Amino acid sequence: VPAKTWVKLHYEPVRGLENICKRFTEASQNKQNAFVEGxxxxxxxxxxxxxTMTDHAEPDKINRIGLHFKPWFFKHVESYLSGDYTGVEYIPxxxxxxxxxxxxFWELQDIIPFGNNPVFRWLFGWMVPPKISLLKLTQGETIRRLYEQxxxxxxxxxxxxxxxxxxxxxxxxxxxxPLWLCPFLLQPGRGMVHPKGQ
Incomplete structure (x- = not known):
């Protein structure tokens, strides 16, 4: 599978459920898009x-989101919504x-509510995500019940x-x-899950 160095990612805030579904469908059907997510x-x-993938990035639009001190991705994305502006970034x-x-995803905010705080990310961000087995070992009964419910x-x-x-x-x-919206192309075929018609 050919790969390139960067993903050129466009962020578009959308308001109204009908508009969200319409825009998500349009983006998913656009063959120029290598990646679509809502x-x-x-x-x-x-x-x-x-x-889309690219080998060239505009230096002032590079965002190395994997660095330990960077905001969690879903919170970074939310900033486009709260600021109500579109944007383009290049991500490795x-x-x-x-x-x-x-x-x-957004699970850690329930486990470590202060985990996206800039001070916490700077000092301890290199430790996340914690191993799930460690979290289960150290959680009390009340936390386990709260999480399950x-x-x-x-x-x-x-x-x-x-x-x-x-x-x-x-x-x-x-x-x-949040809800994670991901398009999925299910090809016609045999098996328990397959599309009928459109």
Whole structure:
């Protein structure tokens, strides 16, 4: 698989569930995009990211997100939403592939609530993510029960035409954010999971 040095990543804040689903579908169908991802922070606010690989980066737009003192990726992305501006960055390819590793997606904010604090990241960021086995060994019964009762990790394959209805249902039933939106091309074929029609 040919790879290049950088991922040129575009960040686009989107408001309104219908607009989010429409923009995410458009980005997913655009064959020019090598990478498409959405982080939805509420029912009606998200950032849609699209990326391509390149060997050349604009020096003033390089973001080495894998460095221990950098903000967690999902929080960095959220800054585009709160600032309501689009942006472009160049991220080293390996760091892009591990963009959610340091914060275990957004799990670490529940385990170490102060973990994204700049002082903590500067002094102790090199220690994260902690080994899950260590966390389980050191957690008390109350923390374990709290985690089991207020924690959701669920992967679902939703046809794009049902995305808006699915997100609305998730919001009504559990209302847990952020949601990670990832397009997935399921080719026709045999097996238990395969698309019928569109």
């Amino acid at each position: 982080l939805q922070y509420s029912l009606d606010s998200a950032v849609i990211m699209t990326g 390819l390996r760091q892009y592939y591990h963009r959610h590793t340091r914060s275990i 207020h924690h959701v990790v669920q992967d679902m394959l939703i046809p794009m035409k049902h995305l808006q209805a699915a997100i609305t249902q998730f919001h009504q039933e559990i209302s847990v954010y």
